[in-house]
Amino acid sequence: MAHSIRKRSLTAALTGVLALSLAGAAMAQEVNLRMTIWSANEAHLKLFNDIAEGFRKDNPNVNVRFEPLPFETYTTALTTQIAGGNAPDMAWIFETTAYDFVNSGALVPLTPALNGTPGYNLGEVPASATERWSRDGQLYAYPFSTSPFGVFVNNDLVKKAGAKTPAELIAAGQWTWPNAIATAQAVAQSQPGKGGLVVRDFNYQAWQFLSSVTYGWGATPWSADGKRCTLADKPMVDALTFVHDAVFNKKAMPGPGQNVDFFAGDAAMTITQISRASLLPKDKSFAWDLVPLPKGPVGEYALVGQAGVGVLKASKNAPTATRFVAYMTNPENSARLAQFFPSARKSQLNAQTLGKTNALLSPAQLDTVVVAGISSGKLMPGHTDFARLQQMVRSGMDAVWQPQANIPAAMQSVCGQIGPLLAQ
Template identity: 40%
Template sequence: MKAALAGIAVSALALCALSSQALSQELRMTVWTGSEAHLKMLNGIAESFKTKHPDVTVKFETVPVNDYTQKLTFQVAGGNAPDIAWMMEDAAPAFENAGLLMDIGPTLKAAQGYDFADFSQPAMALWQKGETVYGVPFSTSPFMIYYNKDMFDKAGLEDPLALAAKGEWTMDKFQEVSKELKEANPGKWGFEFKDGEGYASRMTHAFLPPIRAYGGDIWSNGECGFDKPEAVKAIKQLHDMVFKDKSIVPPGEQGDYFSGNSAMTVNQISRASKMAEAGFKWGIAPLPSGPGGEAPVIGQAGLVVFDAGKNKEIAAEFIAHMTDKENVATMAQFFPPARKSVLESDAFINGNKLVPAEMMKGVADAIANGRVHPAHEKAPQILAAMAPRVDALWKADADVDAAIKSICAAIQPQL
């Protein structure tokens, strides 16, 4: 009898363990940030999800930004897709058109108090086709100029924010001060491209702001824009800054604005999290204007659920939780929102402890007036076709006109 009771007890314990396993769910979510501040915030949002789903945990998996889309593609192709992923704007069309993403619209619209209509329609354009919602933008972040105030002061120059307030922050002024900053700060640089990667993985991020300032675009409506007169002027100015003025960090060199080796860089508001460790006074200003006027560039990232995922229903619910008004307001300190109510609030303007309100107003204005970085379903192929032609451009003795024409010849078939 005792043996029988013992057997029953063991079986009951085994069933309890299986039941506990069945109820417990871990969602895997890929991100490209390793920032301690970002991950602390994300884990806090995941913990608050337990109020409704106590047995659900979320594991955030950091994949380096330079390899992110490629590694995510490999994971999906290998049957190891994450439940949820951050997705860059230039990759979204390819994943959407391949039928890999879940329609999360019904889940979002059914969530109590969610207010789907609060999302800016221009911000949703990339993530929605008709009633189908492939993703939700969690960051609609304009490109801004980060500047080292100490280096400007040493050179006796007005900083970009002051110049912008006077209407004098133009592409010509940008070139002029970059050269003066280089001369006044020996061994350092006037400017570096976004994340120091303008010659490889960030090619389009290097080209787009000046090309837009001149009134052009890198591509539009299926047509290459690099060889248009506006773009050619912008690219030649950049080339002169790299090789004649020697004010922009050149290929093969590392500037690293965040450690004080470059006076300016382009980045998004999320990078303000790194500035707490900066050993210098700094600020944020709009991109330089040009003959095309002010032309803010917006980078966007969305949250998506893979349709083949085993946990896709609860994953969609987590996205609804993560992008409700309360959590969007929490994330807005690093990731400018697409929710109109949050973007227009004093909480957004005053909510970033690192960035003064006057600078955050510039961020809000850029979101309201900017255009998103161009996307394309063949973005990986376009970038691969561009790479060797762009390499040929970034040489001191390059035939710039010929190199630009070769870029368009390479990418036009993909467009």
């Protein structure tokens, strides 16, 4: 009897130990991934979380959390986390800082994992889309968003001002920068409290977003090899003179310190990427349109913004994070992401495919703005040590945003400051 009791007690004890061991093992296998992003938009987060749930079905021990950081200070906040030993497992990276992240060795190479993922087909992503994210034949961040800039239009405000809508100007072959500014000026002058044209995210601080205008003059901040400052060259001076006149003389663009929100119905037009279509009023409080950028002196042109997703070498869960990136950017999920973040995959670069997840945009809008823009557009300026360059140029351009600015002199001064840094 005593022997039987001792046997049952031993069995119970061993069972308990085994249960605790299994529970401990399960807890040890739990993986929590964190990915920093710049958007806190509910629609974006819902899509990301849906993709994470799909990954979790095959990886029940993996949790993915998306951490939005402020857009304006995103890269600074991310690099601070990395330097402070609190690096995320994965991160969005702006195209402007791609060279810094890729060349610094901060990212895990993705090519072996992506090529080893069944059905991934990395080969259909053109080299033009992966150039900034690659080094020595290795891809270090996947360009999950290759999004052209377009012009969103409030047709109600334009018609109320008695001006031609951009669609009417396009039909007449007259969609040019002077005519776009004339339309913006008509709205701003005739309707108190309403703005003309807003270059979203520019705010006289993030000057790289002004490339959506200056590229129309063939103007760039530095030469193609990144070694020479071209801000004082004639194309940039001419472009900035045009913008300066639109701001200070025609009052067609909000000036420094003026915050005007197109998506609240307060401006005639805004230049931004199609991911911002999610901000359009759900109550359809105004009739809107989406059109390509106006023609500049160099003719038709397009600007493309990119965002890459990479895995940080500092991650304690880099292999799992790499598998999640492969899942998040596979053909199926790339098509889902294209609702906000157009894919560079050749098989998905058509209005029919894009239309499946972009119900807000018509086939014509998808063709003329998205497909044509990705096919022919230039990327936003980028450079190594971009954060430093961005600040130096921003500070120097403060002299441009004055009513009586000497633009050639201001740009010569900026080039004098950044020239030695570019030449390194």
